[in-house]
Amino acid sequence: MIQNSAHTSRPISPHNSTPRRAQPATQATVAVAGGGLAGLAAACALADSGFRVTVFERRPYLGGRASSYHHPGTGEVVDNCQHVLFRSCTNLVKFYERIGVDQEIRWYDQMTFVEPGGRATEMRASPLPAPLHTAPSFLRFPFLTAADKLAIARAMVPLTMTVQKDTGESFEKWLQQHRQTAGAVERFWKPILISALSEDLDRVSISSAAQVVRESMKSPAARLMGVPTIPLTALYNAAGEYIEARGGELQLRRPVETFKAESSRVGLRLGDSEEVFDYLVLALPFEGLDRVLPETPEAAPLRKMLSHFESSPITGIHLWFDRQISGLDHAVLLDRTIQWMFHKSRIQPIRSQSGNGTGTDAGGSYVELVVSSSKSLIEQSRPEIIDLALRELREFFPAAREATLVKSAVIKEIHATYSPRPGIDAYRPASATAWPRVFLAGDWTATGWPATMEGAVRSGYLAAEALTRATGLANTKFIVPDLPARGFMRLFK
Secondary structure: OOOOOOOOOOOOOOOOOOOOOOOOOOOOEEEEEOOEHHHHHHHHHHHHOOOEEEEEEOOOOOEOOOOEEEEOOOOEEEEOOOOOEEOOOHHHHHHHHHHOOHHHEEEEOEEEEEOOOOOEEEEEOOOOOOOOOOHHHHHOOOOOOHHHHHHHHHHHHHHHHOOOOOOOOEHHHHHHHOOOOHHHHHHHHHHHHHHHHOOOHHHOEHHHHHHHHHHHHOOHHHHOEEEEOOOHHHHHHHHHHHHHHOOOEEEEOOOOOEEEEOOOOEEEEEOOEEEEEOEEEEOOOHHHHHHHOOOOHHHHHHHHHHOOOOEEEEEEEEEEEOOOOOOOOEEEEOOOOOOEEEEHHHHOOOOOOOOOOOHHHHOOOEEEEEEEOOHHHOOOOHHHHHHHHHHHHHHHOHHHHOOOEEEEEEEEEEEEEEOOOOOHHHHOOOOEOOOOOEEEOOOOOOOOOOOOHHHHHHHHHHHHHHHHHHOOOOOOOOOOOOOOOOHHHHHOO
């Protein structure tokens, strides 16, 4: 995700991070261009395998699109966008365990839907076998009619029991073909899938939508939602320490400008200097990779693939109030522009960095509101967005009507994710490239997952596996297995 150019940033110290003993390094050196989640996953895996790893990151902190910084207008540490994970994200969970921050994730077994007016409905798992474990909660949803529920159940059968392929048509058209009601689309499919994929349903491929549904239904554990209890960069600073403890190096504020791949080495241009490595992992967003590729014939096919990608934005709205506005930690918000509320002063209790006694220091509420696929907000000004957020928030949480807004911030991530539109999977490249010593990582590569933190970690591990194979370590495996199916879902492969 891209920061607003007006923001200044500095790294945040990690919590409870214990350095590991460095392992002996091989003679092979690896440069990782990009200190986001994909690059850090690749770097940690390679450092564990004895490679001497150097991570180059253009920002002054780690985390990429999942990062935190001191917001100059508020004096607070803010995440550039709220990120969550689910138990089905097996590689991300193991990555957090690897770097020692798994205890900084708070897990929730319920999801609360709130309607305008304040009515809240919880979804919880029942003792029924998957995929029926959420059926009792679903059948009690008061915001869906009987016709809505029947339509959703009808669509769930093919989505959970069969693997849906990308036919080139949108998921919105698929829903029409499966006779979904307007209520089912607006109050079920959109809240779930736009938040998960950060794209409108008329621009989402059938395979991407179906994978989100199938992964969430395969096991009662799959739907457990994890939320970080510390700022995001604190999580990923732990990855930086992990790399350094194994003989690696971090070079912040030092982007790779381009490279020259030769038969026995890869040369990097870094500002007015050059460095040479045995291997290179390009862990950059697709829109940033094109600027790094050399002007050579080998780069042309990859450039052509990149030209098919488009971005989708996410907007995070941060609000500090002088009093508590809700007893919920998080909620899905229905029928309005805002899609999620995260009560950060409850999830991350120690928030204020300014010590000025306002907002959460005085027993107030700090909330982050998230709008995925926020195309309608891109041209709106900060005051316009704050006014919209306050108006809608007061519809959902009556206590907010009496609360005074202490301070606020709006963060627009224009290039938050790649758009998972129909047909894009055909252009997602594998880890290996035309250069035998250069590899790709990023959630937009061919991971089998959409644009998620899980997809980013998988891409880093896939790049690390491809690189180790190139050195002759053919049996090295970093990807961990998917969450196993339970209940009736074991019958459907």
